[in-house]
Structure formats: C-alpha cells, structure tokens
Amino acid sequence: IFKYLAYTPSIGLWYPRKSSFDLHTYSDTDFGGYKVDRKSTSGMCQFLGNMLISWFSKKQNSVALSTTEAEYITAGSFCAQIMWMKQQLLDYGFNFEKMSIRCDNTSAICLGKNPVHHSRTKHIDIRYHFIKDHIEKGDIELVFVPTQEQVTDIFTKPLDEQTFSKFRLELGLCEIG
Structure with missing residues (x-):
C-alpha cells in the first residue's frame, strides 16, 4: 500500500459539481480469501450520485460456508451503514425512497428477497437477516451487477x-495536480 501511495501522490478523489443524488452501494466478497483462517474479505463503497462518499474493506468475523453466505453477510453488514447514511442525509434535507445494494451473487440476492428460510442457509446468524427486514419494508433493494462492473x-x-x-476511475480517483 505504501509503495502505491509513494508512486501516486497526484491521484485524489474528484467530486464533480453536477451529479445526481441517488444513494447506491456496491458490496462484494472474496470467498475464503484469507489463507490463514479462510475468512472472507468484505468490501463496500457507497455513492451519492457518482460521488464516492464512503468505503471500506474488512475481514469477516466468521468463516462462511459458501459464496452465497459470504456475499449475504457482506450485504447484511452494510445494511446498517446504508440506513445510517440515509438518516444523515435526511437531516440535510435529502429524501430517498429506496436505496440499492449492487451485488454480483444472484443466490445472495434471492436469499435477501425470499422470506422463506432455506435448509442450506438457516445457520446464517440472525443479525445478517437485518437486511431482509429492510428489503420487505421497501427501504433497500438488492440489485444484480455483473462481475466485470463490480x-x-x-x-x-x-x-x-x-x-x-478502470475501477479506480469509477471510484472518482484521478490525477488532480
């Protein structure tokens, strides 16, 4: 990381003046990517229009048993972050009907939309089903995004x-000086 930063001192976040004000999030997971304990890494970035406003990468606390579980845990974890951001923006006069989480795993999307517990996923901790509640209320929708656009x-x-x-540019990082 430090080597990258040393060689890219003129790259920074660019916030254009004109942008829409829709709130959307991308979430993704590398299934079992950490070789020592096989925990997955969750990644999230949140946009207001085309402006990056929040992002992070974090190792999951538990070992997921499938890609569906890993992706669903990621989306569920970020649901609380999205709802917090929505409240912050409401305080500034912005109103959002429904926010989207863009995910490249169709099984995780189906799990979030289907209130029926599946035998293969009933072990997933209840805290990650927080997202299901917000999907049912209409606050959030899970939207498929192809892997090459993730x-x-x-x-x-x-x-x-x-x-x-390509992704660095989509995040709003560009030469600024």
Missing part, C-alpha cells in the same frame, strides 16, 4: 492493471 472488487481481491485502473 467496482468493489478493488477492495477485495488483486486485479490486473487494466481492471484496477
């Missing part, structure tokens, strides 16, 4: 130079 990959896995540069 900008959060930049926070969860090594990328080739072309993909890294």
